[in-house]
Amino acid sequence: MAERVMVVDDDPDHLRIVSAILEASDYEVEGAEDAEQALARVHAFQPALVLTDLRLPGMDGVELLERLQEGMDHVEVVVMTGHEDMTSAIGAMKAGAFDYVVKPIEVDALRDLVARCLKERELNLRSTREEERVEEEEVRGHKVIGRDPRMIEIFKTIGVLSRNRATVLVRGETGTGKEVIARAIHDHSLHAREPFIAVNCTALSETLLESELFGHVKGAFTGAVSSRKGYFELAGTGTIFLDEIGDTTLEFQTKLLRVLQDRTFFPVGGETARHTEARIITATHQDLESLVDEGGFREDLYFRLRVVEIVVPPLRERRGDIPELARYLLARIRKETRQGIHHISPEAMEVLTHYDWPGNVRELDNALTRASILARGVTLGPEHLRLGADGPGESWGESMGPGGEALARGQAVTHGEEGGGPDWTLDGAIARQALRVLEHTEWNKSEAARLLEISRSRLARIVDKFDLEQWRDS
Numbered sequence: 001m002a003e004r005v006m007v008v009d010d011d012p013d014h015l016r017i018v019s020a021i022l023e024a025s026d027y028e029v030e031g032a033e034d035a036e037q038a039l040a041r042v043h044a045f046q047p048a049l050v051l052t053d054l055r056l057p058g059m060d061g062v063e064l065l066e067r068l069q070e071g072m073d074h075v076e077v078v079v080m081t082g083h084e085d086m087t088s089a090i091g092a093m094k095a096g097a098f099d100y101v102v103k104p105i106e107v108d109a110l111r112d113l114v115a116r117c118l119k120e121r122e123l124n125l126r127s128t129r130e131e132e133r134v135e136e137e138e139v140r141g142h143k144v145i146g147r148d149p150r151m152i153e154i155f156k157t158i159g160v161l162s163r164n165r166a167t168v169l170v171r172g173e174t175g176t177g178k179e180v181i182a183r184a185i186h187d188h189s190l191h192a193r194e195p196f197i198a199v200n201c202t203a204l205s206e207t208l209l210e211s212e213l214f215g216h217v218k219g220a221f222t223g224a225v226s227s228r229k230g231y232f233e234l235a236g237t238g239t240i241f242l243d244e245i246g247d248t249t250l251e252f253q254t255k256l257l258r259v260l261q262d263r264t265f266f267p268v269g270g271e272t273a274r275h276t277e278a279r280i281i282t283a284t285h286q287d288l289e290s291l292v293d294e295g296g297f298r299e300d301l302y303f304r305l306r307v308v309e310i311v312v313p314p315l316r317e318r319r320g321d322i323p324e325l326a327r328y329l330l331a332r333i334r335k336e337t338r339q340g341i342h343h344i345s346p347e348a349m350e351v352l353t354h355y356d357w358p359g360n361v362r363e364l365d366n367a368l369t370r371a372s373i374l375a376r377g378v379t380l381g382p383e384h385l386r387l388g389a390d391g392p393g394e395s396w397g398e399s400m401g402p403g404g405e406a407l408a409r410g411q412a413v414t415h416g417e418e419g420g421g422p423d424w425t426l427d428g429a430i431a432r433q434a435l436r437v438l439e440h441t442e443w444n445k446s447e448a449a450r451l452l453e454i455s456r457s458r459l460a461r462i463v464d465k466f467d468l469e470q471w472r473d474s
Contacts, residue, residue, distance in 0.1 A: 002028040003118050006045060008038045008052040008064065009080070014103065018051065018110065025111055035059035039067060047075060049098075049117055054081035054088055062088075065095050076121050078113065080105070123343045126327065144177070144184050145325040148318035154181065154310055161308060162188040167260065169245075169305045170283040172312030175362030178283040179243060181310060185281060186239040194238030197231045202244045206252055211268050213240070214255070220269025232265055235278035245305065246286030246297060253298045260304045280305075315357040315364065319453075322353045325361065326368060330380070333369050341372040343379045351382045354433045354452065387429075431466040434459065443472060 005027045009015040012033070019029045030045045032038035034056050042050070050068060054061040065077045079092040082103040092100045098117050105113070144155065158181070161168060168185060170178040179198055186196045201209060207221065215230030231240055248256075259265050260280065264273040282305050291297035315322065326344055334341060344352070357363050371384040434452065441447040449459040463469060 002026055003049070004028045004030070004045060004047040005114065006030045006032060006038060006042060006047040006050045008032045008035065008050065008056065008061070010034055010053060010056050014053075018105075021107055021110055022114065025114070027114070035061070035064040035067075038064060039071075042068065042072065042075075048121055049114060050075060050077045051114075052077060052079060053103075054079050054092065055083065062091050062095050062097075065092070065097055069096055074121065074125055076117050078117060143328065144180055145328050146318060146321040147324070148313065148321050150311075150313045151318065151321065154312065157308065157310055158184050158188055161185050162190070165189075165279050167279070167305055167307045168281045168310060169308070170281065170310045170312065172283075172285065173314045173360055174285050175360035176312040176314060177361045178312055179241060180361075181312060182239070182241040182281045182283065186241075186279075189239075189279070191237045191239070191279070194236045195234065196239045196241065197235050198241040198243065199231065200243045202247045206249050207268070209248075209252065210255065214265045214267050215270075215274075216268035217270045220267070224269070227267070230265075230267065232259065232276040232278055233274055235276070237277045237279075239279045239281055242280065242282045244284055244286075245282040246284035246288055246291055250296075250298065253301045257298060257301045257304060260301070315360045319353050322364070323349055326352055326364065329365050329368050330372065333365075333372050337369065337372060340378055341375055341380050345379050345381045348380050348382045348385060351385055351387070351429060355387045355429075430462060431468065434462045434466070435468050435471055438463075438468065439471075 005022050007015055007018050007022070007029060008031075009018070010033050015031050015033065019031050022029045030041060030047065032041060035052070036058060038050070038052070050064075052061040052064050056064070059067075061079045061081075065079065068075055068077060076098045077096070078099045078101060079088075079097045080101055080103050081088060089100045098120070099113060101109075101113065144151070144158075146152070146154075162185070168182070170181050172178050182198070183196060186192060199209070199212060204212060211220075211224075211228070211230065213230050213232055215228050215233060216224050218224060218227045242256075255265065259276060263276055265276065266273055288297055288302055288306075292299045292302050315325075323344075326349065330341065330344060352364070352367075359366070367385060367387055368380070370386065371380050375381070375384040434448070437448045437451050438445070441451065445459055445463075446456055449456040452459065
């Protein structure tokens with residue numbers, strides 16, 4: 001459906017010319033000769049953009065702008081004038097005009113202005129929708145983002161789990177969002193109004209972990225000046241989420257097994273058993289099967305925890321989810337940090353989509369937060385991203401995967417054999433990723449282009465630009 005533009009001008013020749021230019025560019029155009037006529041037609045026409053002359057008989061263009069903002073949502077206004085002066089320009093922009101231009105406007109400049117305005121409007125609408133979604137999630141629970149088939153299966157499983165109290169084991173790499181999955185299970189359950197208590201098992205010593213979960217009696221240890229209820233008792237019929245369960249000791253595992261078997265536990269130092277109705281969800285990035293074989297994890301507990309298992313795929317295996325996830329996170333970050341970044345440029349989104357995200361969703365969140373703080377304006381560009389800067393990891397060549405050693409030997413394909421170190425520019429990242437995928441597909445360029453989600457001709461230009469063929473037999 002063609003975008004709708006209203007043109008308001010008391011000069012009939014200029015009104016006719018501007019309307020004709022826009023109609024030739026496939027916009028649906030409605031003309032008006034003054035502000036009153038525009039207001040009479042605007043609600044029926046519902047334009048996305050209004051181009052209005054500043055000086056009109058009766059109500060002027062700035063007054064029309066103010067009236068439009070009062071009565072219509074999401075309409076952009078550009079003010080045109082044949083008599084430029086500082087006062088009117090400041091007044092128009094202060095009132096909320098998208099832009100202020102001087103007549104006559106060149107044809108190409110007019111087309112570019114309208115296209116830019118409508119694109120900005122669409123980005124603003126998208127940002128508004130994301131903000132509304134974030135606010136909605138604050139009311140009814142955490143949002144799990146994804147359209148990848150594996151994520152859809154997780155959504156289905158969450159739906160099934162909402163009707164029962166089964167114990168759940170969530171597995172996945174660090175940063176994939178295992179706690180978000182656990183919260184979603186709780187938030188959609190019949191006990192969503194009860195507490196959700198998350199505990200990182202690696203952040204507490206064994207004694208403190210037991211005290212936090214099971215509580216303690218007065219005098220149980222130094223500093224226990226009074227008795228205290230633990231999370232299992234405080235949770236009621238809510239949820240206890242035990243993250244990094246694979247890092248716990250065998251002694252603690254024995255006590256947790258008792259909770260799962262008969263729903264009872266003993267406070268630290270106590271002699272009277274207490275009862276819990278809390279649902280238990282655990283998570284780990286560890287290979288529990290290997291731990292069981294090595295004697296580091298109880299086999300009977302393993303089977304008790306794994307009544308229902310959810311495996312969260314790493315972000316690099318669901319790249320199609322990155323744009324939606326990035327926009328959602330940016331909306332949340334904007335609300336938390338009060339930074340003015342509303343959009344992610346197509347170039348930045350391409351960088352985000354093709355990066356491997358060893359830190360998964362957590363690294364994406366951190367990268368967007370950092371970029372939002374450092375960026376200026378309203379759009380996040382590739383120059384604001386410092387991917388791979390969230391912490392220590394693999395060496396530069398190793399982190400590139402297939403093709404990485406060859407790139408490391410050459411420092412960077414864009415630097416050549418005489419290069420003086422890794423090329424951290426956007427060009428360098430594009431070259432590395434293209435070579436990596438080409439080697440993965442054994443130089444099947446059609447398949448490589450499909451994986452990179454670009455055209456084969458564009459891949460050919462990248463290969464030529466960075467002379468990637470030199471690495472084909474490396």
